[in-house]
Amino acid sequence: xxxxxLELAPRINMQPVECEVGLADLLQADExxxxxxxxxARPVVEMDGAACGHGRHEVCARVREILxxxxxx
Numbered sequence: 034x035x036x037x038x039l040e041l042a043p044r045i046n047m048q049p050v051e052c053e054v055g056l057a058d059l060l061q062a063d064e065x066x067x068x069x070x071x072x073x074a075r076p077v078v079e080m081d082g083a084a085c086g087h088g089r090h091e092v093c094a095r096v097r098e099i100l101x102x103x104x105x106x
């Protein structure tokens with residue numbers, strides 16, 4: 034699923050970058066999501082007791098929608 038997300042990212046105007054980040058970076062992110070074979074893509078809403086992102090999860094929803102569509106094809 035991770036590989037699929039990295040491949041589809043340019044189709045939704047995202048340019049993925051793989052790098053090390055710290056907790057402070059994650060807490061300042063506009064949006065966070067995790068991928069897995071079972072859940073596909075799920076938003077991270079809280080980390081270490083603090084809210085993550087802006088609560089809209091638009092990118093995660095779009096990624097999940099594309100993954101579900103491609104899975105059904």
